[in-house]
Amino acid sequence: MFGKKRVAIVGAGLTLFRRRLKETGKELSYEASKMALDAAGMELGDMQSVVMGTAPDAFDGVHMKGEYLADGAGAYRKPYTRVFVGGGTGVFTPLAGWWHVASGQFDSCLVVAEEKMSSCYPHPQFAFTTIFDPILERPLGMNLIWIFALEMHRYMHKHGIKKEDIARVSVKNKGNALDHPCAQLGAKITVEDVLNSEIMAWPVQRLDVSPTSDGASALVLVSEDVAKEVTDNPVWIDGAGWCIDSTHWTNRDLYYPDYVECAARMAYKMAGIKNPPKEIDVAEPYDPFDYKELHHMEGLLLCKKGEAAKLTAEGVTQRDGDLPINPSGGLLGVGNPIAAAGLMKVCEIFWQLRGEAGKRQIPGDPRTGLAQAWGDLMQYGSVIVLRR
Template sequence: MKTNIHVKNRVAIIGAGLTLFRRRLLETPQEMAWIASKKALEQAGMDFKDIDCVISGSAPDAFDGVHMKGEYYSEGAGGFGKLHFRVFVGGGTGVFVPIAGWWMVASGLCKKALIVAEEKMSSAADPHPQAVFRHIWDPLIEKMLGPNLIWIFALEMHRYMHKCGVSKEDIALVSVKNKANALDHPCAQAAAKISVEDVLKSEVLVYPVNRLDISPVSDGAAALVMVSEDVARRYTDNPIWVAGIGFNLDSYSWTNRELAYPLYLKKAADMAYKMAGIENPMKQIDVAEPYDPFDYKELHHMEGLGLAPRCKAAELTKEGVTQRDGDLPINPSGGLLGVGNPIAAAGLMKVAEIFWQLRGEAGRRQVKKPVYTGLAQAWGDLMQVGTVIILRR
């Protein structure tokens, strides 16, 4: 590990677990956290009592409908009588939770950390979970217009299409790929075999966004076990190391950003690459899970991450480079478009996927080429935060 910072303990991931991702799960948020935690611990060969800190993450309380929901659901992860805290950077949370777990273990504050992300969006039932997003806008200049989340995506997508000369057909290929990849994911909610035609023919919700360009509303939870090197060596011959982390925040005002290019993400990625000693991500990253709540975001994020030259991600996609059997598989899990989008849990699902890919445990989702270094990324707050983690076997 080449690192630009002092680290007391190297950090390994030794287990991962997921609940099903569904439009509505019967289980309570506490029970969802418990199911994901138990699965991650089982893979690690550990029990709840072996864990010394629980680091959790979840998007706004307004989804589950329990204020201070971190304190609420963490009980299911055994997060009492132990060190616990919740981190929250909106949609970026899923990757920020293992980042927070990394600093706890790397610093020596704890050695065996359970990382949990939970989201129960279905609780915010009436009128619709999306209504929670009515309240993320600037109250003075935007809220009165009644914006919803699709608006901002639509504006960003249109700007990206215009600046990069990317067509709707090019973008639809991402949705087609990810939903097909998800057919092999046992937890998937929105897996499907669809065509570009299907995407283009689905309803135009907010031009240029069609229904099949978007990931669904979901309930779900995900968990990881992150431990120090000495502990990892006792539990497994196959630890996956955290090689780099990065996070960065852009301006809250979307008027003050170039929407065609995610600068916040470039900065977050540069931080992670520096820590991991990566100089040429296109060559040195073998597999990646960029955040894909909308199909164009996969392309947008690949460019921010330096996994494609600017405005060239669509071309790579057309050439098949990003397929599971391609040179740079992107979202082999099926991503948010295919597996589902329980916000924080969706981001952590991506980290879990990279963990399984690097271990060679992704089953039918396993990418064709041998993989040594992988990256997961999430994005959120008011579309302005980038969170990145790089794993290595």
């Protein structure tokens, strides 16, 4: 990393995640941003640039919603960019913030992610139908859950994994979320509960799925010089990776996310990580569905292909296990306001590395953490590696 600038995270903020919140998207963005600034001990005036991450306009129901949200994100009269890579947006947004600072263009960047899915009425599901190809797919009456069901089924078939192996992820994450003050669906459930829950699109059942939510999250990013002034405890962004696969998702074998591996390799190379399972102390892979956590652990090279379910069964991925996965409770437990949920994962790693995660704190003085999000049509991976 010789001659390249390092970027630190010095504050994080989060609103409640709930099915429906009274606040407008702007107000949610404000609450998260303000909390992140307060946590960093900084003012809006200290922020030289702002990056917004938010998923489809069809949720909030505002065209160009990045523009609409600008003042809530603190962008008044500031350089402001919205980046957007579907579900991958939440983890991608701080990557964009990273290059705002790492380029030397700015000394600070406020990174905000927001989603208000409840605006789409009666259910955001309808907005999801607009993510499909309008000519070849939408006429079939596609439901979003289908593509996950197809992928999950392929993954199970290829590796001979059973539903109960996957259900353990949901049990773990919803349990972890009981300790998260913002969580929407923290719960003590059993594998049987998952297996007995309503079948939505086999093999996907009700408790395999994260909810739809409203919420916002934020981070304060600063250059090395500023970091030294404002905190003794910065967390560094040492790896940034992102990758997209072909539009033709039905032309690929869905059992393995090559794009996540490609994104992870990019981030690991930047961070100088050679042996991910050994060097990563805590990870927050994207878990909008329980099988996705397993799928992504494999894509992130945290274990071998087809091995993630076994590690989960052995308790390796519990908070007190060798490789804690989603100690926050993930999307399954905390909730899934798309972009805000991705950034929530980065917030969690930030807090874990600082030892500020409260009841969720993993033991063993973690030094290196990772967050990852997935997006688009089984297609996008974004990865961030943080170090204390």
